[in-house]
Amino acid sequence: MAITTTQLQEQIKLVLEKLKDIPTLPQVYTQVQGFLENPKSSAKNIAETIQSDPAIASKVLKIANSPFYGFPQRITTITHAIVVLGFSSIKNIVLSCSVVELFKSVGETEMFDYKGFWKHCVATGAFSKIIGKNAGIANLEEVFLAGLLHDLGKIVIFKYFPDEAKKINKIIAGGKKTIGQAEKEALGFSHTEISTWLYEKWNLSRLFIEVAMCHHNPAIATHSRVTSDVVHIADILARAMGIGWAGDHSLPNLQESSLNRLRIKGSDFSRLIQQGMAELGRSKIFIDALGSE
Amino acid sequence: MNQEIQRLTKLNEDLVRSIDELKSLKEIALDIFSADKLESIIESVYKFFSKNWECCGCKLFVYEETLKALISKGDEFEINDSLIQWSVDNAKPSIIPHKNENMSVMYIPLTIGIKKLGISVFLFKKKAEEFDSNATDIITVISYYVSSYLLNQELLNEEREATDYLRVLFESMPNGIITMNKERLIQFVNRNTYLFLDIHDDVVDKHISEVFPKDISDEIVNLIDSIARDGFAEELILSRKSQYGLELNFAVSCNILRIGTTNAGFIIILRDMTASKELERLRELDRLKDAFVSNVSHELKTPLTSIRAYTEALQEMATEDTQKEFLSVILEESDRLLNLINELLSVQRIQSGRIKVNYQKFDLLVLIKEVMKLLEKQSSKHKLILECPDSFHVEADYNLIKEVMINLIGNAIKYSPNGGDITIKLDINEGNIVISVKDQGIGIPKEAHDKIFQPFYRVDNSLTNTISGTGLGLSIVSSIVQAHKGKVEFESDTGKGTTFFVTLPPSK
Known part of the structure; x- marks a missing residue:
């Protein structure tokens, strides 16, 4: 990828590689991913793997039965969830559950309202799903996840760079800078670079990597331009609606070109926001997942 | 080493299986995309599923407004x-x-x-x-x-419908339509063209000179030449005799067919002119009739004037009362005839649009008094009353307005056979001049209200059949007033009287 070859990226890599305990996704995700690459894997194999991590397994069942999927029958076993929702959905569900687990392990820091931030992530996911549907994207689960994962770098900074995090908070409290500018000032790079680096490490699909990298400026996206446009708009709508905590009080500029590419007119917003709020209601399970247990 | 062999054997098995799968996928893809019916596609899919995964039942639903099995x-x-x-x-x-533990049902949306x-x-x-x-x-x-x-089927159907619609559109046009490509070979011809040009053969991909009658194709070729050269050309009017001997007149127009900015050929439109030719013929007849009426009236007037003059001379010379009485009857009847001819001429002039208003300033009061004097002599039973200020200056055609007043006051006298008051009133209403003539006569029956301004129309009942007239008076009044950009209205109560209102726009 072009961006990783730049000098800046190399520098960031150097800084980050020094981190001893980089955040990792639970083992179960990697295993599920491995099974899915093998065409002979059956629902049974995958179910056994998921059940080996009870925390994840119970979340998977809750999400599968939630209004997010709205399946008309009760799904009682993981196997049932896999055959009914399909293999790729299960992978997505496990990924989102894994991110929740990750939040639990890294999120608890006094300097950052991680629950508020998670809420912002879920809202961005929900708005992305609606805007994506409006744009005619077929795989809406993936769009939701792209929204959910757009900003994880922020929380990594606050967890692993506590000294710089204090600085960042101070700069943001000044009220004139965005979180991205503050991060650059304190660290030399921002959460977008961290997210990109992290997702590459996790071996996530190119879509998630590019959306994390480009959602502030979708015009530079090459592989996933439409989803980047979608998440860009969803992020700003979630901020505008005041849902959760995006790290600062600013409201970034909506890129005119993104609206044009998705053919969204000013008059569409009230409908999109209304549908987005309803979708957020259906996605409540993801917000609850962080608090429960 | 053993392990490596095992690995490779397994890999080989996997590959063989994958190849088999790909082969069967290819087969089913071929089956699906070469099938002409949904039934045969589902048949192949069902067979494929049965062979590979023990499929034993299948149902297909398709959206046609609602989901239909x-x-x-x-x-x-x-x-x-x-x-x-x-x-x-x-x-x-x-x-x-499935309820049966060893079975399952797969729902596959077609989206x-x-x-x-x-x-x-x-299943x-x-x-x-x-x-x-x-x-x-x-x-x-x-x-x-x-x-x-x-989806392909749906799109094909949509396209077929759109094409069918276009075809129906072309075929139902009352015009003949011919399109040709750049080489001027005919591409499309609608049914009406065959009727217009009496052609029977297949014309597609032929040059018009091969299929159209020679005189017509020569003209059309010229038309296309000038369109191609100048970008425009005037409509042609052509005529030909049909096989039944009927003469067919039609207009031919041509345009360049453009697709985007490129010239893709020409479109020729044949338009039936029979209707407009017929209209033209009727107009000509009407013109002839007008000329005839006008000529005859003039010819009649000359001898009549002589008859009248000599009768007057004779009347002065006559000594016996009987002679005088007879002569005065001749004089009266001549006057009536002259009047009739004058009215005919007026109507004729007005109807042919030759009425010309010579605007001049005059005192309407003077004009009305003059008319009253003229008409007072006709009847002793009536009392003519004039209600108006001292003078009333207007700008209009003196002679025409005089004709209006003679007709209106004359009618008021004629149609109140028992006498009574006839009130003439001049007024200004919202800047317009309003002349009203009110009588206490027999009135106009309701069923005649919308006809009385038509030429030659006369109310025909026991009350009116003793009253003479041509039925032209009110038609003349209305035409004159209209020529002045004014209007005539009336109120009438059968048995009680009628009031006519003439409204003229203010003087310039």
Whole structure:
């Protein structure tokens, strides 16, 4: 990828590689991913793997039965969830559950309202799903996840760079800078670079990597331009609606070109926001997942 | 070493299986895309599923406004409507365990993008969790094949409908339409063209000179030449005799057919002129009639004037009362005849649009007094009353307005045979001049209200048949007033009298 070859990226890599305990996704995700690459894997194999991590397994069942999927029958076993929702959905569900687990392990820091931030992530996911549907994207689960994962770098900074995090908070409290500018000032790079680096490490699909990298400026996206446009708009709508905590009080500029590419007119917003709020209601399970247990 | 052999053997097995799968996928893809019927596609899919995953039942639903069951194969099985809905709404294939533990039902939505085309449901003698991800992938791919077939059919139907509509449109036009390509070979001809030009053969891809009558094709070729050269040309009027001897007149116009900015050929439109020719013929007849009436009236007037003059002279010379009385009858009848001819001439002049208003300033009061004096002599039973200020200056055509007043006051006298008051009133209303003439006569019956301004119309009943007239007076009044951009109205109460209102626009 072009961006990783730049000098800046190399520098960031150097800084980050020094981190001893980089955040990792639970083992179960990697295993599920491995099974899915093998065409002979059956629902049974995958179910056994998921059940080996009870925390994840119970979340998977809750999400599968939630209004997010709205399946008309009760799904009682993981196997049932896999055959009914399909293999790729299960992978997505496990990924989102894994991110929740990750939040639990890294999120608890006094300097950052991680629950508020998670809420912002879920809202961005929900708005992305609606805007994506409006744009005619077929795989809406993936769009939701792209929204959910757009900003994880922020929380990594606050967890692993506590000294710089204090600085960042101070700069943001000044009220004139965005979180991205503050991060650059304190660290030399921002959460977008961290997210990109992290997702590459996790071996996530190119879509998630590019959306994390480009959602502030979708015009530079090459592989996933439409989803980047979608998440860009969803992020700003979630901020505008005041849902959760995006790290600062600013409201970034909506890129005119993104609206044009998705053919969204000013008059569409009230409908999109209304549908987005309803979708957020259906996605409540993801917000609850962080608090429960 | 042993391990390596094992690994390679396994890999080989996997590859052989993959090749088999690809082969069967290729086969089914060929079957689907070469099929001409949905039934045969579902048949192939069903066979494929039976062979590979013990499929034993199949149902297909397609959206035609609502979801409609189209095809059912193999064993009968129950279908859950809410699962169908969910599967289509989420565009997700879903395997649902069956009541019988060893069986499962697979719902495969047929969707492309956000377009919902239908759903296929399959019954398998296999547990839900026994499907591996490879199987679900292949099933999903096959459902895409079926979806794209359905979408293709839908698009084809839409296109067919659009083309049919266009064809019907062309065929139902009352005009003849011919299109040709740049080489001027005919591409399309509608039915009416065949009727216009009496052609019977197939004309497509032929030059017009091969198929149209020579004189006509020569003219059309010239028309196309000038269109091609100058970009425009005047409409041609052509005529030809049909095989039944009927003369057919038609207009020919031509235009360049442009697709985008390129010149793709020409379109020629033949328009039937029979109707407009007929109209032209009637207009000509009307003109002849007008000329005839005008000539005859003039010819009649000359001798009549002589008759009148000599009669007057004779009257002075006559000594006997009987002679005088006879002569005065001749004089009266001549006057009537002269009047009739004058009125005919007026109507004729007005109807042919030759009425010309010579605007001049004059005192309306003077004019009305003059008319009153003229008419007072006709009747002793009537009392003419004039209600108006000292003078009333207007700008209008003196002679024409005088004719209006003679007609209106004359009618008031004529149609109040028992006498009574006739009130003439001059007024200004919203800047307009309003002249009203009110009598206490027999009135105008309701059924005649919308006809009295038509030329030659006369109210025909026991009250009016003793009153003479031509039926032209009010028609003249209305035409003159209209020529002045004014209007005539009336109020009438049968048995009590009528009031006519003439409204003229203010003087300039």
